Amino acid sequence: MSHTAAAPLTGAPTLPDVPTVDLRELAPWALFVGLLSLLVLFFVSADQGAISIPAGTAIHEWVHDGRHLLGYPCH
Amino acid sequence: MTARSFLVRGLLAGLIAGAFAFVVGYTVGEPPIDDAIALEATAAPAAAPDPTAGHTHDHAGTAHSHGDDAGGGISRTTQKTWGLATATIAVGVALGGIVALVAAGVAGRLGRLSLVGSTALVTALGFVAYSLLPFLKYPAAPPAVGSANTIGSRTASYFAFVLISVVAMVAVVALAGALAPRLGGHQAVVAAGTAYVAVVAVAALAMPTVNEIGAFPADVLWEFRLSALLTQTALWAALGVALTWLLGRLESRSRATA
Numbered sequence: 072m073s074h075t076a077a078a079p080l081t082g083a084p085t086l087p088d089v090p091t092v093d094l095r096e097l098a099p100w101a102l103f104v105g106l107l108s109l110l111v112l113f114f115v116s117a118d119q120g121a122i123s124i125p126a127g128t129a130i131h132e133w134v135h136d137g138r139h140l141l142g143y144p145c146h
Numbered sequence: 147m148t149a150r151s152f153l154v155r156g157l158l159a160g161l162i163a164g165a166f167a168f169v170v171g172y173t174v175g176e177p178p179i180d181d182a183i184a185l186e187a188t189a190a191p192a193a194a195p196d197p198t199a200g201h202t203h204d205h206a207g208t209a210h211s212h213g214d215d216a217g218g219g220i221s222r223t224t225q226k227t228w229g230l231a232t233a234t235i236a237v238g239v240a241l242g243g244i245v246a247l248v249a250a251g252v253a254g255r256l257g258r259l260s261l262v263g264s265t266a267l268v269t270a271l272g273f274v275a276y277s278l279l280p281f282l283k284y285p286a287a288p289p290a291v292g293s294a295n296t297i298g299s300r301t302a303s304y305f306a307f308v309l310i311s312v313v314a315m316v317a318v319v320a321l322a323g324a325l326a327p328r329l330g331g332h333q334a335v336v337a338a339g340t341a342y343v344a345v346v347a348v349a350a351l352a353m354p355t356v357n358e359i360g361a362f363p364a365d366v367l368w369e370f371r372l373s374a375l376l377t378q379t380a381l382w383a384a385l386g387v388a389l390t391w392l393l394g395r396l397e398s399r400s401r402a403t404a
């Protein structure tokens with residue numbers, strides 16, 4: 072990452088190209104996985120605590136210890 | 147390499163990371179949680195941290211029992227094993243998916259970092275922004291700490307801080323990329339790091355402080371918080387190691403066949 076302008080030493084091996092991913096191909100994946108992941112994080116981290124969808128305590132109780140240990144406010 | 151090939155490896159690495167975090171959490175985290183619940187069960191009726199009438203913890207088994215009171219019909223044994231594993235694996239897979247797609251987006255675009263280097267950087271910065279800095283401002287609270295009356299505001303503050311931290315991290319990485327051609331890579335990284343710390347420090351000072359510890363014993367609190375930090379560190383570290391390994395293998399295989 073540093074000083075890309077520095078001239079390569081003679082005889083230094085050229086670095087292989089790092090593969091890139093086309094951002095237009097990536098966008099729909101990022102949107103879909105992003106939303107799904109946020110939903111999963113919501114159920115583990117906050118559901119049936121501050122907000123309840125669905126109402127009840129079953130999800131909260133099931134992931135209870137994980138919620139505490141992963142640092143989310145539990146109760 | 148395709149977005150799909152990154153994602154599949156991210157989900158797999160997340161599964162591994164979640165399983166590893168479960169082992170760590172079960173080993174170091176459950177003893178202090180058990181201690182806290184035992185304290186809560188004996189001390190709750192008489193010695194709630196705040197003696198006002200509205201400040202109950204709902205420990206009587208209505209809103210927040212810990213299994214033994216049959217609140218959700220889930221036993222402590224289940225909470226400690228299948229419940230904890232569900233939580234760590236679900237979070238591991240969710241974070242694995244996000245990290246893998248971010249890694250896909252920045253691969254080959256972060257200066258001269260290799261695929262393994264940029265993926266490791268994304269995971270490390272993810273740990274700092276999503277887990278470490280929020281932990282420093284709003285450290286994990288064991289059972290028996292925290293008022294039911296403030297769960298709404300505490301949850302809002304916590305996730306607002308996480309959002310600020312993650313958005314700031316993304317922004318300063320973009321800033322580093324923009325500054326690098328003019329300042330050079332080293333100076334750009336220093337400037338970006340300083341900007342991130344400044345933004346998060348201002349947010350931490352401006353946002354409300356949570357202190358509802360009351361008379362909770364300091365040794366159990368310390369043990370719990372250390373174990374919570376260890377569990378999260380284990381998750382991110384395993385995610386980083388597994389994902390860089392899986393992507394590194396894929397890269398060398400595709401290079402061999404290319």
Ligand SMILES: [Zn+2]
Pocket residue numbers: 135139145146288289290
């Ligand atoms: Zn709890």
